[in-house]
Amino acid sequence: MEYSESFRVGIRSIMAHKMRSLLTTLGVIFGVAAVIAMLSIGEGAKREALEQIRLLGTNNIRINAVKLTGDKAREAESKYSDGLSYKDGLLIRENIPSVRAVTPIRFIDAPVMKGNKEAAARIIGTDYLYPEVTSFRVEEGRFITPLDVSEAKRICVIGAKVKRELFGYRSPIGHRIRIGEEWFRVVGVMENKKLREGKASIIKIRDINRDIYIPITTALKRFRDEEKPLFVNEIAVQVKSAELVEPTARIIRRLLKRTHRDVQDYEIVIPAELLAQSRRTQRVFNIVMGSIAAISLLVGGIGIMNIMLASVTERTKEIGIRRALGATEQDILGQFLNETVLISATGGIIGIVLGVVMAKAINIFAGWETVIALYSVAVSFGISAMVGIIFGIYPARKAAQMDPIAALRFE
Amino acid sequence: MLIEAIDLHRVYRMGENEVHALRGVTFGIERGEFVSIIGPSGSGKSTLMHIMGCLDRPTSGSYILDGTPIEGLDDRRLSRLRNRKVGFVFQSFNLIQQLNVVENVEVPLVYMEMDRHERRERALQMLEAVGLGHRSQHRPNELSGGENQRVAIARALVTDPDLILADEPTGNLDTKTGHEIMELLKRLHEQGKTLIMVTHDLEKAKWSSRFIHMKDGKILHDFRDTDGTDIVGMFYESTMEQETQ
Numbered sequence: 001m002e003y004s005e006s007f008r009v010g011i012r013s014i015m016a017h018k019m020r021s022l023l024t025t026l027g028v029i030f031g032v033a034a035v036i037a038m039l040s041i042g043e044g045a046k047r048e049a050l051e052q053i054r055l056l057g058t059n060n061i062r063i064n065a066v067k068l069t070g071d072k073a074r075e076a077e078s079k080y081s082d083g084l085s086y087k088d089g090l091l092i093r094e095n096i097p098s099v100r101a102v103t104p105i106r107f108i109d110a111p112v113m114k115g116n117k118e119a120a121a122r123i124i125g126t127d128y129l130y131p132e133v134t135s136f137r138v139e140e141g142r143f144i145t146p147l148d149v150s151e152a153k154r155i156c157v158i159g160a161k162v163k164r165e166l167f168g169y170r171s172p173i174g175h176r177i178r179i180g181e182e183w184f185r186v187v188g189v190m191e192n193k194k195l196r197e198g199k200a201s202i203i204k205i206r207d208i209n210r211d212i213y214i215p216i217t218t219a220l221k222r223f224r225d226e227e228k229p230l231f232v233n234e235i236a237v238q239v240k241s242a243e244l245v246e247p248t249a250r251i252i253r254r255l256l257k258r259t260h261r262d263v264q265d266y267e268i269v270i271p272a273e274l275l276a277q278s279r280r281t282q283r284v285f286n287i288v289m290g291s292i293a294a295i296s297l298l299v300g301g302i303g304i305m306n307i308m309l310a311s312v313t314e315r316t317k318e319i320g321i322r323r324a325l326g327a328t329e330q331d332i333l334g335q336f337l338n339e340t341v342l343i344s345a346t347g348g349i350i351g352i353v354l355g356v357v358m359a360k361a362i363n364i365f366a367g368w369e370t371v372i373a374l375y376s377v378a379v380s381f382g383i384s385a386m387v388g389i390i391f392g393i394y395p396a397r398k399a400a401q402m403d404p405i406a407a408l409r410f411e
Numbered sequence: 412m413l414i415e416a417i418d419l420h421r422v423y424r425m426g427e428n429e430v431h432a433l434r435g436v437t438f439g440i441e442r443g444e445f446v447s448i449i450g451p452s453g454s455g456k457s458t459l460m461h462i463m464g465c466l467d468r469p470t471s472g473s474y475i476l477d478g479t480p481i482e483g484l485d486d487r488r489l490s491r492l493r494n495r496k497v498g499f500v501f502q503s504f505n506l507i508q509q510l511n512v513v514e515n516v517e518v519p520l521v522y523m524e525m526d527r528h529e530r531r532e533r534a535l536q537m538l539e540a541v542g543l544g545h546r547s548q549h550r551p552n553e554l555s556g557g558e559n560q561r562v563a564i565a566r567a568l569v570t571d572p573d574l575i576l577a578d579e580p581t582g583n584l585d586t587k588t589g590h591e592i593m594e595l596l597k598r599l600h601e602q603g604k605t606l607i608m609v610t611h612d613l614e615k616a617k618w619s620s621r622f623i624h625m626k627d628g629k630i631l632h633d634f635r636d637t638d639g640t641d642i643v644g645m646f647y648e649s650t651m652e653q654e655t656q
């Protein structure tokens with residue numbers, strides 16, 4: 001029998017029992033949906049990690065200040081460690097030859113005004129190496145210079161969105177804006193960096209287009225923290241080459257351990273490792289979802305097999321008639337196997353749609369990034385077809401091996 | 412010779428028990444004959460029909476259909492032979508209830524792998540020939556018994572087989588409809604088909620040109636109606652003979 005004919009017979013038989021076929025495929029539907037959702041979350045997390053790596057730089061190492069509480073805070077106080085400081089950055093720059101550049105980052109919490117317009121911005125104290133380390137360029141004007149740093153000038157470089165908010169389409173160069181109680185002259189505007197909206201990240205991606213950069217020295221002096229005068233929130237380190245990232249991180253760890261007297265008031269983040277880290281977090285999730293998918297598919301497959309066995313018995317007479325009219329065992333086998341695969345593949349398609357909806361819902365309600373990759377659709381469809389073949393072969397063989405005469409006599 | 416059967420035996424094994432349905436049957440049938448097989452229930456008539464139709468194989472003995480010995484043919488070849496050379500007509504019609512009339516007639520052509528349009532065309536032609544062209548889209552359960560049997564006959568004829576095997580074709584029909592079916596079969600015979608019919612009804616057996624009387628898995632008598640012999644009379648004679656023995 002030709003395949004197209006077998007296909008038509010299969011479709012008919014499924015359509016004759018719509019409700020039964022749908023119920024039969026529920027297991028496959030949920031199994032496939034779970035696979036799709038799982039893969040989409042995995043893919044989303046991977047893309048997000050890649051996005052962070054892109055933003056932080058592959059050859060980079062980040063050192064973040066960690067706020068200590070309770071016992072640990074008291075311990076830090078007794079050991080006279082006053083957190084991550086500007087000096088740490090200078091130390092790294094001077095003592096580690098594999099380091100190409102180091103730039104400090106200090107966040108300042110202050111309102112940004114121009115006239116009576118206020119901008120939603122984040123003020124960052126840094127130095128002239130920042131653009132090089134972060135590969136984030138100036139679009140108009142210039143960035144902070146070594147002279148700005150050494151003289152602690154009151155100048156600033158603003159992000160593209162800040163510029164648009166405060167100046168519209170006019171050039172802001174030379175104009176003054178107020179940060180906290182101080183007036184700053186705008187000397188440059190950063191390029192507009194396209195960002196994907198990341199929601200579930202190990203490090204929150206902030207919208208760097210809303211940054212305002214001022215010299216680190218100005219930040220430390222004008223927005224002075226009396227308790228920790230040299231405190232910085234982050235230090236960005238750029239290493240000479242990718243292979244040197246690991247060994248350099250080790251050296252930094254040792255160096256900081258000594259200068260901080262064993263107090264863990266900082267953490268070292270290697271962007272390249274974020275991917276592995278996000279994979280590790282994913283693994284537990286994958287095991288859970290994978291088990292759900294496997295159990296659903298198994299139960300679904302057994303359900304399909306059951307229904308097909310019932311269908312074979314129900315259609316014994318038809319099998320006898322077809323055999324008498326010239327159907328081979330192979331024809332009968334093909335007919336039933338094809339029908340099973342059709343049922344499970346239809347379940348697979350419904351499952352894929354459900355999985356896509358689930359992924360979207362997870363994205364909206366749980367805030368996790370989800371991405372439906374084409375390969376995951378193909379894999380899921382393949383799995384559903386496989387379930388049909390695996391669980392269809394037994395009923396189909398049973399049908400094919402029936403004695404035609406006994407089948408004809410069946411009422 | 413279209414059919415050659417030499418010393419056919421068929422034994423059904425059911426656990427410990429063995430049922431001998433055929434115990435050495437030998438005969439030949441020429442093209443164009445109309446043979447009726449008669450005999451008591453359980454005498455092996457249907458078993459013989461199934462072997463002649465290549466739906467079953469003898470336990471021993473040899474069966475040759477149109478020059479092809481079926482011994483040693485695999486399922487695929489045997490099914491092909493059955494599909495091309497044989498048309499079955501059953502007592503209970505055996506139409507597939509899920510398919511409509513014309514689709515039922517098409518089924519043998521599906522296994523012949525005929526093109527879809529050609530298939531439909533041929534099936535409709537056959538339905539016309541049995542006078543049911545106007546019923547092609549109906550379901551079998553919407554038709555009368557006689558009409559069902561005509562559809563079955565159309566289906567048996569659709570591959571243009573050499574041999575039509577009808578196992579009690581009028582068994583489920585009333586006298587009048589039975590008569591109509593017999594006329595249809597007679598016409599096929601006149602058109603040159605070889606026809607073998609199992610029947611319990613001597614009146615129906617009269618329509619044929621040859622008459623095989625079976626009992627206990629053997630052929631008791633084999634009469635040829637060459638010059639208007641009274642086959643019914645001969646049947647009674649043969650049964651009397653049996654009883655006196």
Ligand SMILES: Nc1ncnc2c1ncn2[C@@H]1O[C@H](COP(=O)(O)OP(=O)(O)OP(=O)(O)O)[C@@H](O)[C@H]1O
Nearest residue numbers: 423425430431432451452453454455456457458459
């Ligand atoms: N599949 C089978 N398994 C076991 N025994 C069988 C099988 N088919 C037929 N028989 C036995 O073989 C013998 C011949 O059966 P068959 O059906 O050929 O008889 P028949 O002449 O067609 O009878 P009827 O006129 O009632 O249709 C019977 O005794 C029957 O019980």
Ligand SMILES: [Mg+2]
Nearest residue numbers: 456457458578
């Ligand atoms: Mg019988």
